Amino acid sequence: MKRTLLLTHPDCHRHLVPEGHPERPARLEAIEKLLATEHFADLVREEAPEALREHLLLAHAAEHVTHIESLMPDEGLTQVDPDTWLSPHSMEAALRAAGAAVRAVDAVANLEVDNAFCAIRPPGHHAESHRSMGFCLFNNAAIAARYAQEAYDVERVAIVEFDVHHGNGTQEIFWSDPDVLYCSTHQMPAYPGSGDASETGEHGNVINCPLPPGAGSTQFREAVRSRILPALDAFEPEFLVLSAGFDAHERDPLASLKLREEDYVWITLTLMEAADRMCAGRIVSVLEGGYDLPALASSVAVHVQALMKGAAT
Numbered sequence: 001m002k003r004t005l006l007l008t009h010p011d012c013h014r015h016l017v018p019e020g021h022p023e024r025p026a027r028l029e030a031i032e033k034l035l036a037t038e039h040f041a042d043l044v045r046e047e048a049p050e051a052l053r054e055h056l057l058l059a060h061a062a063e064h065v066t067h068i069e070s071l072m073p074d075e076g077l078t079q080v081d082p083d084t085w086l087s088p089h090s091m092e093a094a095l096r097a098a099g100a101a102v103r104a105v106d107a108v109a110n111l112e113v114d115n116a117f118c119a120i121r122p123p124g125h126h127a128e129s130h131r132s133m134g135f136c137l138f139n140n141a142a143i144a145a146r147y148a149q150e151a152y153d154v155e156r157v158a159i160v161e162f163d164v165h166h167g168n169g170t171q172e173i174f175w176s177d178p179d180v181l182y183c184s185t186h187q188m189p190a191y192p193g194s195g196d197a198s199e200t201g202e203h204g205n206v207i208n209c210p211l212p213p214g215a216g217s218t219q220f221r222e223a224v225r226s227r228i229l230p231a232l233d234a235f236e237p238e239f240l241v242l243s244a245g246f247d248a249h250e251r252d253p254l255a256s257l258k259l260r261e262e263d264y265v266w267i268t269l270t271l272m273e274a275a276d277r278m279c280a281g282r283i284v285s286v287l288e289g290g291y292d293l294p295a296l297a298s299s300v301a302v303h304v305q306a307l308m309k310g311a312a313t
Contacts, residue, residue, distance in 0.1 A: 001042065004308045005107050005116035006035060007100040009048040012121045015093035017085045018077060022254060022291040023121065023135040030297040031119050031287075035304065042308060044113055048100035048120065050092070051143070055102050058146035059139050059173050064130045068094075068137055081133050094122055094137040097286075101144035104284040109152045109239075115272075115283040115307050117244070119300070123288045125167030125243050126192060134165070134192055140286045141243045142173045145180055148239045155179055158237035160228060161186070162220075162267055163245020163288045164255040166195030170243065171206055178203035181235045183228045185209045185220055187248070187255045207231045216258035220248070224267060232274050240275045240283045242268075246290030246299040254291050261302045268306035283307070 013025040035043070056065050071078050071086055078086040097120035104116035124141055126134030145157040158181040159174070161167045166186040171194065174180040186195050188210030195208045209223035246264065248257040275283050285307065290296035
């Protein structure tokens with residue numbers, strides 16, 4: 001049995017969005033309800049701390065952080081872009097989300113636990129170094145990767161993403177960094193329009209595996225086996241960060257891939273096996289998308305169960 005840390009915080013519920021917006025507090029409510037059952041009694045649980053400004057600056061320009069701070073409303077909602085909104089407590093939520101990622105790295109690097117999952121919102125993978133977009137304010141996975149390098153003298157970090165939407169922000173932040181490998185499976189065409197296989201980064205450190213609408217388990221697993229696992233083997237990361245989006249599920253309303261819960265078990269165990277071989281099993285997983293509430297909750301549940309149990313793939 002693995003020691004798995006669950007990090008979340010009530011402040012993440014206080015990031016409010018307009019009625020009908022898919023990235024809503026009910027997402028966390030659905031996840032937390034399922035993770036409160038007896039099947040998850042062995043989880044190590046902590047409330048996420050707030051990230052420090054210096055943590056945000058690991059992945060974002062100072063002027064960007066200042067800009068988001070300046071937009072925070074005293075009441076009501078403020079729009080950042082057509083999809084991204086701020087409410088009076090959105091900064092606290094964003095700091096808890098980034099803080100969860102930082103604390104997760106600490107806990108795993110210091111051997112307090114074997115791995116960690118951050119049940120957080122807002123998500124982060126669309127946030128670029130100078131821009132918030134696509135529901136995202138700050139890039140939690142990028143902050144985790146940079147923090148592992150900064151705080152623990154880790155040279156090489158890999159980020160693997162399986163959200164249905166391409167993590168343009170993560171790609172942009174690490175485009176020129178030979179010490180961070182970014183690998184992504186995602187639907188294409190789809191928002192945000194990036195993630196073509198020809199986008200490889202300045203050092204060949206970006207591996208994009210676009211999947212056509214309607215693709216399911218077979219295409220997803222083949223992309224992971226044929227492109228992502230060989231890239232990980234060649235890169236030999238010392239730490240692995242997962243951008244864990246669950247909107248590639250067949251029930252999700254925002255796209256049209258056809259993954260199921262068993263695919264999330266498979267990708268989790270597959271990446272755990274890779275981490276065991278390359279980086280002493282060190283994995284931090286951060287929540288990204290997933291907008292059908294029952295599918296999101298059940299997919300997160302099997303992901304966390306796999307993190308807790310582990311197994312040969």
